[in-house]
Amino acid sequence: MSLKYTLLGFLNYGPMTGYDLKGYLDASTQGVWYASLSQIYPTLQKLEQEGWVESQEIPQEGKPDRKYYLITAEGRAGFQDWLDEGVHELARHKNLNMLKLFFAGSLPKKRVLHHLQVELDLQRKQLAKDEQSTKQYIEGVVAATGLKREAVMWEAIRRLGIESKKTTIRWLEETMKTVEESYDD
Amino acid sequence: MSLKYTLLGFLNYGPMTGYDLKGYLDASTQGVWYASLSQIYPTLQKLEQEGWVESQEIPQEGKPDRKYYLITAEGRAGFQDWLDEGVHELARHKNLNMLKLFFAGSLPKKRVLHHLQVELDLQRKQLAKDEQSTKQYIEGVVAATGLKREAVMWEAIRRLGIESKKTTIRWLEETMKTVEESYDD
DNA sequence: GATCGCATGTAAGCTGTTACATGATTTA
DNA sequence: TAAATCATGTAACAGCTTACATGCGATC
Numbered sequence: 001m002s003l004k005y006t007l008l009g010f011l012n013y014g015p016m017t018g019y020d021l022k023g024y025l026d027a028s029t030q031g032v033w034y035a036s037l038s039q040i041y042p043t044l045q046k047l048e049q050e051g052w053v054e055s056q057e058i059p060q061e062g063k064p065d066r067k068y069y070l071i072t073a074e075g076r077a078g079f080q081d082w083l084d085e086g087v088h089e090l091a092r093h094k095n096l097n098m099l100k101l102f103f104a105g106s107l108p109k110k111r112v113l114h115h116l117q118v119e120l121d122l123q124r125k126q127l128a129k130d131e132q133s134t135k136q137y138i139e140g141v142v143a144a145t146g147l148k149r150e151a152v153m154w155e156a157i158r159r160l161g162i163e164s165k166k167t168t169i170r171w172l173e174e175t176m177k178t179v180e181e182s183y184d185d
Numbered sequence: 186m187s188l189k190y191t192l193l194g195f196l197n198y199g200p201m202t203g204y205d206l207k208g209y210l211d212a213s214t215q216g217v218w219y220a221s222l223s224q225i226y227p228t229l230q231k232l233e234q235e236g237w238v239e240s241q242e243i244p245q246e247g248k249p250d251r252k253y254y255l256i257t258a259e260g261r262a263g264f265q266d267w268l269d270e271g272v273h274e275l276a277r278h279k280n281l282n283m284l285k286l287f288f289a290g291s292l293p294k295k296r297v298l299h300h301l302q303v304e305l306d307l308q309r310k311q312l313a314k315d316e317q318s319t320k321q322y323i324e325g326v327v328a329a330t331g332l333k334r335e336a337v338m339w340e341a342i343r344r345l346g347i348e349s350k351k352t353t354i355r356w357l358e359e360t361m362k363t364v365e366e367s368y369d370d
Numbered sequence: 371g372a373t374c375g376c377a378t379g380t381a382a383g384c385t386g387t388t389a390c391a392t393g394a395t396t397t398a
Numbered sequence: 399t400a401a402a403t404c405a406t407g408t409a410a411c412a413g414c415t416t417a418c419a420t421g422c423g424a425t426c
Contacts, residue, residue, distance in 0.1 A: 031278060036415070084292065087281070092219040098342060098345065102213075103197075153289050157286065159360075167351075187385095251405070
């Protein structure tokens, strides 16, 4: 269960709430991992049962109490073991949008171009977001926490996200041309 | 349930067994979709219950009978509806290997470089496979079935897979350099 | 006045993985 | 002789999504 290690990885930087974790996850991992709040909260509870994290509630007014999670020594050890473990196969991603394009041969040309254009717009919009926001975000976290060394890999993953999106955008542009030229209706 | 549509998409080209479908899926979608046989077989059974496919058993000796699935008119219509439906958000992939690299700041330099090198080897090996095999595979299917128009998108997806892997390889090489230069232990 | 952000969760259900079971033939 | 290929599946479990529930304060 990889979400456990994702959460543990962030808690290793400092105590946070489930809500905070969701924010960090969305803002920093460039889509390398994703989870919803309704998966995060129960996972934190399981981690607590296993003794890998502890929680501490801070009362608030007008809002639910903030429930901070802190990584324990066992959690830290478990996380380091996971980190150290070798990787031995490629990730297999699933991409519903590309799956649809894979099968799009039986759709009218106009509709294929429309699907491609929608994906292109989405990718461009996301790239613009990534380029302006994530870098500042990382700099902010480093300024606040002093985690300079970690920032090397965060920055690397950020670059990977940007380069991947650029590759996809180039591919979408080229594929639109190919489709325009390659068949009739 | 997207596996349903994936299977239907292939069955739309012609009757096949579950085992065949697994082969096509692995060989042609460039990791755009993935499924195990133990997910494919029950999914085909569900599709049959829903009347979107029909099956026909061909006896064999020494091996289990081959069970061919054929798409029905309802299945074809359902598939076309799905294909035609607009897409409105980006896919979110999860990549365990990259997640580990994201957190690798607390690992010794040597170990980070090792993880990067393993991933680089895997990506290069897969790229080599894709470059030689998938193109021939597509040409073979077109020769056998005459699905020329479909081949435009298959070929496009194949190029996307190759370009994505090249981008990742370039990133891994650059990141190894950055890590070598950026910190001490 | 409606939606967004903050902040926590639960419950039901669907999706997907891993391990198991069978067994002949072919390849390394 | 061991492993891979062909060919079908089942059962138990883990992972994940969607819908629901609550409620204040701030912004549009």
